[in-house]
Amino acid sequence: MIKKLLTDKSLWGFTAIALLLVGACYHKGGDEAVRQGLGNAWVMMVQVGPRLLAAFVMAGFIQVLLPKDLIMRWLGAKSGFRGILIASAVGLITPGGPMLAFPFLAALFRLGAGYGPLVAYLTSWEILSLYRAVIWDIPFMGIEFTALRYAVSFFLPILAGWTAQKISESWESAGDGRG
Amino acid sequence: MDGISIGLWLAALIMGGIAFARPEKLHKQGLKIAWENIVVMVPRIAMAVVVAGLFAVILPTELVANWLGRDSGLTGIVVGSLAGGVTPGGPMLSFPIVTILFKAGAGVGPLIAYLTAWSVFALHRLFAFELPMMGARFTLLRLVSSLALPFLAGILALLLDGFLKTLSF
Numbered sequence: 466m467i468k469k470l471l472t473d474k475s476l477w478g479f480t481a482i483a484l485l486l487v488g489a490c491y492h493k494g495g496d497e498a499v500r501q502g503l504g505n506a507w508v509m510m511v512q513v514g515p516r517l518l519a520a521f522v523m524a525g526f527i528q529v530l531l532p533k534d535l536i537m538r539w540l541g542a543k544s545g546f547r548g549i550l551i552a553s554a555v556g557l558i559t560p561g562g563p564m565l566a567f568p569f570l571a572a573l574f575r576l577g578a579g580y581g582p583l584v585a586y587l588t589s590w591e592i593l594s595l596y597r598a599v600i601w602d603i604p605f606m607g608i609e610f611t612a613l614r615y616a617v618s619f620f621l622p623i624l625a626g627w628t629a630q631k632i633s634e635s636w637e638s639a640g641d642g643r644g
Numbered sequence: 645m646d647g648i649s650i651g652l653w654l655a656a657l658i659m660g661g662i663a664f665a666r667p668e669k670l671h672k673q674g675l676k677i678a679w680e681n682i683v684v685m686v687p688r689i690a691m692a693v694v695v696a697g698l699f700a701v702i703l704p705t706e707l708v709a710n711w712l713g714r715d716s717g718l719t720g721i722v723v724g725s726l727a728g729g730v731t732p733g734g735p736m737l738s739f740p741i742v743t744i745l746f747k748a749g750a751g752v753g754p755l756i757a758y759l760t761a762w763s764v765f766a767l768h769r770l771f772a773f774e775l776p777m778m779g780a781r782f783t784l785l786r787l788v789s790s791l792a793l794p795f796l797a798g799i800l801a802l803l804l805d806g807f808l809k810t811l812s813f
Contacts, residue, residue, distance in 0.1 A: 470687060475734070479691035486698035498701050506697025509743065510690060512646070517689065518682065519652035525678030526659035529670040562734075567773040574778065584786045587774075591763040592793070597735065599655075603648060605739040606746065613808075614756050617800035621760070621793045628789035 516604035524596055528560045545581070549626035552582035556589025556622060560596040580633035585626025592618050689736045696740030705748050712750035712758075721798035724754030728761030728794060738762050752805045757798025764790045 470476065490498040559566055570587055578586075593615065602611040663670040710716070711723045731738055742755055765787070774783050 466683060469684065473684070473688065475688050475736070476691055478733075479688060479695055479737070483691060483694045483698060486695060486702065490698050490701045493702055499698070502698035502701040503694065504697070505700045505744075506694040509693050509697060509740065513689075513693070515649040516652055517686070519649060519656050521682050521685070522675070522678045523652060523656035523659050525676070525681065526656065526663045526671070526674035528677050529674040530659065530663055530666075563769050563773045567777050571777045574782070580782070580785060583778075583782065584789050587786060588764065588790055588793070591766075592760060592797075599652065601735045601739045603652070605743045608648065610746075610752065610755075613752060613801060613804060614759065614797070617756060617804055618760065618797050621797060624796075625786070625789040625793060629785050632785060632789065 513604045517600065520600040520604060524560055524600060527596065528565075531558065531560060545579070545630075546627070548579060548582040549585040549623055549630065552578070552586035552626065553589040553593075553622040556586045556591075557593045557595055559586075559590050559594060566590045579630065581626045581630030583626075584629035585622045588625040589622035592621055685736065692736040693740050695737065696744050699741065700744045700748065703744065703748055708745055708748040708750055712745060712754040714749070714751040716751060716754060717802070718799070720751060720754035721757045721795060721802065724750075724757035724798060725761040725794035728758035728763075729765040730767075731758075731762050732768055734766075734768070751802070753798045753802030756801040757794045760797040761794035764793055 486502070487499055490502050494501075559569065566587070570583060573586065574583060598611055598615070602614065660671050660674065663674045712720045716723070728738075731741070738759070742759060745758075746755060770783065774786075
């Protein structure tokens with residue numbers, strides 16, 4: 466665990482940026498500005514910390530409860546607008562980071578899913594993933610902001626999927642199908 | 645502990661109960677996944693929050709208000725989309741930054757445009773996962789199909805937020 470922390474590039478990247486910002490704050494307002502910045506961080510951590518821990522526990526349970534095989538079979542063969550709708554719904558409930566979503570996407574690709582559903586799935590996972598809402602949107606921005614963001618975004622994966630479908634169809638009618 | 649924390653803990657408890665009730669006793673596996681995530685993510689998030697806290701001190705508030713403020717209109721949405729598209733790193737950095745911008749007076753339209761652009765165009769994910777696993781053709785097709793999404797989300801958020809405000813006052 467210690468070794469993992471010591472070799473974590475993200476963590477060290479953030480630490481380097483934090484040190485640079487400490488310098489910038491000191492340059493702007495001396496000790497007082499640095500203390501103010503750390504105070505901001507502390508306030509945010511106290512508010513977000515307990516929410517994040519709960520979210521991670523919840524996310525772990527969701528990940529084991531989800532019927533992955535069933536979803537895969539369901540989506541692999543579908544295409545067209547219905548496929549885009551189903552793919553968007555599946556993106557919404559796909560838990561976890563890119564380590565889970567991309568292998569799943571690649572598997573769907575190999576199973577023969579169309580470009581429309583594939584793009585709809587990825588876009589939906591990126592914008593609408595409920596898992597992401599629980600871990601990031603709600604703890605940091607609160608429920609009201611999150612609800613507004615979902616209200617204006619829910620149709621975007623369908624739009625992106627449908628656009629991708631139309632573009633790929635024009636490729637195929639030009640005799641340039643996927644290999 | 646505030647209302648959101650309590651709600652999330654309750655939901656976690658219910659999910660845990662369901663996992664426990666399964667014949668396979670999935671709750672242990674779920675807790676294991678949660679623990680593995682917590683160990684990796686909590687130090688990163690803590691450091692990212694420090695970054696955001698310090699950033700808030702040197703952030704020129706007038707600039708945020710001018711370019712991303714509640715009255716920044718379409719300009720704010722374009723600026724938010726561009727900024728989101730070039731923000732590197734995962735959610736542990738972008739969400740603390742959005743929180744700080746929100747406190748500095750940015751409007752919901754530009755912020756939602758920012759988050760959507762960051763979600764759709766996240767460059768680190770594109771190079772680390774999408775290109776190697778899905779190929780250039782798929783990646784390009786997806787980018788072209790998604791180009792308008794941050795602007796659409798931002799403009800709709802601006803309209804909806806304005807509409808909700810007129811309802812409540």
